[in-house]
Amino acid sequence: MKQFQGKRSAPGKRKEQPSAIKKFFRGFDFGKSEGKNSREIEETEINNTEADDQSDKEDLSIEDGLSHLISEEESLSGEQRFNQFMQKLGKKSDSKSLDLSNCALSAEDVTELASLLPFLPEVEEISLSWNACVGGTLKALTVQLHHVNLLKVLRLNNCRLTAEDVISLGEAFEIVSQLEELDLSWNSNIGGKLSLLTKKLQKGCELKCLKITDCNLTAKDGESLAEILNVIPNLEVLDLSINKHLGCSMKVIAEELKYVPGLKELNLHMCGLKQDGLQGLDTALQHLAELRKLDVSCNREIGGGFKDSTAHLASLKNLEVLDLHQCCVTEEDMTVLSQVIPLLSSLQELNLSSNKSVGASSDPLLGRLRFLPKLKSVAISNCGLSEDSLSSLAEAALHLPELEILDLSWNKCVGGNLKLLWAVLKLATEIQVLRLSSCNLVAEDLAFLTSLAQDGHLGRLQKLDLSYNDSISDEGWAAFCPGLAAFKDLSELDVSLRPSSCRDCGTWFGGLLAALTQLPALAELGMQRWVLSESQRKQLEGFNQDSQRNIRFDC
Structure with missing residues (x-):
């Protein structure tokens, strides 16, 4: 291929200098009279030169066509290789979405996939989740991501990512500037190393969805996350669930949430959230007018803290999902929540399960659910309901036509x-x-x-x-x-x-x-x-x- 390209690089010289072989045979006159005058010889030279030029043009035309065919063959070969790769894994080929979740990928498969990325310029989504062997091999893939500069979604759940993988991923952020969703959930080795990734995020990052569920994050990781919230202003979904050590840094994270005013979903399920973190979160809610989902479930240490942390909850007029199950909510908390929750006019899902005080409260919230006509889901499992509270729910539910x-x-x-x-x-x-x-x-x-x-x-x-x-x-x-x-x-x-x-x-x-x-x-x-x-x-x-x-x- 390079030889062909080299010949085409200097067409002018080829016209001015006919080949040595042609010059040599031009000096002989096979089967013709020797009695030619100078004019005839000159005309013959001109005709021969024109013939050479025409021959050169034909050669160039052939070379161009051959080059085009080779290029097509190479492209077709890449497409065929990709199709064979997907068939081997039992997946259908898709030029925009590459879903290889739970395919038992080997390290060799990851390397082969990396070699195929140059043939997938239209890919917008890559999912390698639930493939343990991806861990330790991610660099082979990330160095090729410049070939898929339209990439918007990258999912790497439960891939056993290592510190080296996190570093490689951080470096890739400088390449995949259009990335909108990153899911690293269930990679426990990320704990303590999140800064290797976050420090590479550039101001004005397009990231809209960041999920780091159950990654063994530390308080230090929480601080690293808080430091970069100001460079991802378009963030809409933040999922930090099942990171029980984050509670110590939740107050710091809450203080920085003001930089993501478009946040629509905040998941803090089982994060070791404490009362001071809950108070900090409530303060942050005044900046999160677009919030649609708030999950603070399974944080038992926030029980008793709602009475001092609901000042801004009622302002969430767009909130559709509120999950408070298993939060050790007290009767005093219920008194406050009974006043606040009925003001969430857009609420569609409410989960208060495993809070025994819901049924025991002297200010029953259940009777006031009538003020939430958009409710579609009510979960009050294991709430210690009495016959009276069941009657209150029954009366209120008559006003819930969308249940x-x-x-x-x-x-x-x-x-x-x-x-x-x-x-x-x-x-x-x-x-x-x-x-x-x-x-x-x-x-x-x-x-x-x-x-x-x-x-x-x-x-x-x-x-x-x-x-x-x-x-x-x-x-x-x-x-x-x-x-x-x-x-x-x-x-x-x-x-x-x-x-x-x-x-x-x-x-x-x-x-x-x-x-x-x-x-x-x-x-x-x-x-x-x-x-x-x-x-x-x-x-x-x-x-x-x-x-x-x-x-x-x-x-």
């Missing part, structure tokens, strides 16, 4: 009192998920659900969780199973017993199986701890003969 998910699991008061939700379940035409696990349900509760479905209600129900309700008698199951067919859209059903239990399936199994055959959408069935005979097992296996369903039983 799709209701989780009342692990509230024992529901057993025998499900009828209190009669009006709610009758009017909630959008409800798709109903979770009643470990609620001490009795036969009458199942009969109530069946009658609702047979009367045309709960028509869109897709998931029904009745697990861990050992209190339901065999007669109750026998009456319930034939009516299951009324739940036409049901895709998931769980009737498993508690781990400590084991009961014979009884005579109601036939009714269950008959109903299942009338539920074409059913994909999952949980029947753990129910004792099945060999015949019953075979019948279930026959029901699942096309392997399109997931049926769980272990007794």
